[in-house]
């Protein structure tokens with residue numbers, strides 16, 4: 001194993017059957033070797049929608065040839081060393097549907113709940129020649145491959161240059177080097193500079209790593225605020241649209257999740273980047289995106305439930321666990337109808353018009369915006385972040401052990417707004433500092449989120465129990481198990497509540513205040529703070 | 540990684556033939572497999588067309604001057620590698636004796652760095668009961684023991700079981716005997732098989748027939764199922780591999 005393989009292109013040869021034969025003849029005249037029968041193959045290169053494998057320098061390939069099907073796990077940076085392989089008898093998709101094996105083992109942590117999708121598909125043929133020594137022992141392998149990129153429908157097929165791969169057999173490095181030398185001179189080989197996968201992606205017109213749900217805008221601090229706001233909102237719209245198809249087909253739960261996050265961020269940007277876009281536009285689209293958020297909610301709720309189900313179940317004592325299964329069946333039974341309703345929304349006129357109108361507005365040349373439309377974005381960002389930080393501190397400091405849950409809920413909303421603002425504008429600030437602050441706010445939000453999500457979960461379980469009972473779908477044991485679960489969840493919620501004071505104190509530190517002061521202070525100290533505070537009081 | 544010693548006190552019972560064929564079948568089933576040829580005669584190396592030579596010999600390996608890793612050769616078959624024999628292995632007991640601590644744990648020690656690289660290691664063992672065999676027993680998860688169905692083979696099986704019982708630390712070692720070179724035309728063979736199978740229910744049910752095609756492996760210099768996959772003896776080796784793979788999982 002750990003074979004060294006060298007890839008070459010054959011520039012002197014095109015890609016026809018005759019060229020392959022000519023190359024074979026040349027090789028056989030040069031080296032003692034034995035040809036194996038020609039093999040037709042189909043290679044599907046797989047990754048998640050967000051290129052999780054590519055980002056980890058992994059190439060996952062499904063290769064079908066000679067009636068067999070195999071998954072190969074390779075290192076992108078290391079000449080395609082095969083690190084693991086596994087035979088297949090079903091289409092690879094979700095981890096949950098995949099048979100155990102060495103590839104699945106490596107794949108699971110990188111793929112999570114995402115589905116494997118074909119990023120590019122090649123088909124072609126391969127001839128293998130075994131290079132032999134005097135004992136007729138194979139000391140190296142020469143693989144000649146010609147392949148083309150499969151394309152949808154009747155688009156023309158793109159042929160890749162013919163490749164020659166020289167694969168060493170372990171322990172025979174010397175023989176391989178000699179073979180390489182002779183091949184290079186006789187066939188005028190050129191080392192392939194790009195791994196086959198990347199070459200195929202390029203030929204198919206796909207850019208690896210092109211999708212990410214992360215916010216990553218490069219803003220110019222002096223840019224007019226309106227232009228910057230449009231950049232941010234356009235980016236969010238692109239993300240939202242990229243996820244529509246996967247959501248409609250329900251390829252995996254992350255499509256809907258990313259779509260909803262983009263929607264939520266859009267709403268947050270609309271209301272938080274104040275005084276920049278025309279107020280009438282802001283009000284109109286805020287309402288329309290709120291509708292979208294609400295229309296996509298039920299399926300997401302079910303997704304969360306179903307994904308979380310094994311964990312929920314494990315929270316119960318073993319004797320009660322199976323009693324919970326009717327709950328899962330009930331959720332699964334409602335899933336299809338909700339997913340259908342969601343697909344209808346996504347295909348519907350209201351949604352299409354929303355996207356069309358929104359893009360038209362964002363792409364229209366600058367018109368008269370609101371009062372701060374032409375201010376530099378940095379000044380607007382500073383002001384908004386300062387303001388929101390102050391609000392988070394005020395709300396957080398007012399919370400005591402006796403405060404009702406609603407106050408924590410309000411604080412969470414403010415904290416989220418603060419975090420989104422910092423994320424939208426992160427390119428305007430020193431990366432280390434802003435990353436640190438974002439992380440800090442995440443710790444606080446995790447605590448508040450844990451507290452609130454648990455409350456919602458408990459409430460949701462109660463409602464579900466009632467609904468199940470109405471539909472006669474809940475045996476007594478199941479209701480009791482759900483009750484036990486609710487009590488467990490409420491205990492956890494209490495624990496999260498108990499930790500709030502400590503975690504908030506960590507956020508409300510002198511050091512944090514110092515960083516905020518330093519990062520978000522206005523360059524011109526003449527802009528007086530008290531005036532802003534007054535103007536903003538009712539927001 | 541699982542480790543199997545193909546072992547018998549006796550020579551000429553089918554150890555090497557079984558090692559080579561089972562290793563081939565394991566690799567064909569997707570297991571990253573290594574054959575370690577421990578017999579100085581180097582028959583397994585011969586079958587794979589690899590020169591029976593390890594630079595630095597047994598001494599180099601044991602003294603840590605050479606790593607087993609560097610001596611490994613790829614065979615003609617995917618996922619199947621070989622650590623060749625070396626003539627110096629005939630003096631292995633003396634070399635092992637010289638190891639300062641744990642002369643019986645040396646093979647296990649040498650094997651350790653290979654554990655992430657292979658799913659299965661098969662030792663082709665020389666016929667003896669020696670310090671080397673003890674090293675094999677300590678390193679292996681299972682011993683695969685070919686038995687030619689004769690009265691003598693019963694004796695050698697008892698001897699082996701007796702030895703393993705008398706020593707500490709072999710409790711977890713699975714002993715998997717199977718009948719090798721079975722000639723059903725000979726009444727003696729059938730009788731012995733019947734008798735031994737009742738006495739020793741641990742004997743595997745796959746039986747390797749006496750077959751000329753197995754002998755011809757020396758001419759083809761490759762595993763039997765590689766050149767005669769449809770041969771009944773190949774079928775017998777496949778049945779044997781299935782049973783062994785099952786026993787290793789258990």
Ligand SMILES: Nc1ncnc2c1ncn2[C@@H]1O[C@H](COP(=O)(O)OP(=O)(O)O)[C@@H](O)[C@H]1O
Pocket residue numbers: 549550551552553554555556557582719720721747748749750751753754755756757
């Ligand atoms: N099933 C069989 N049928 C016929 N001949 C066999 C069979 N198994 C092994 N042989 C032959 O018997 C001899 C000894 O076999 P081998 O596998 O080398 O045994 P060991 O390794 O135990 O010495 C070899 O010549 C081999 O070809």
Ligand SMILES: [Mg+2]
Pocket residue numbers: 554555556578582663664
């Ligand atoms: Mg032998």
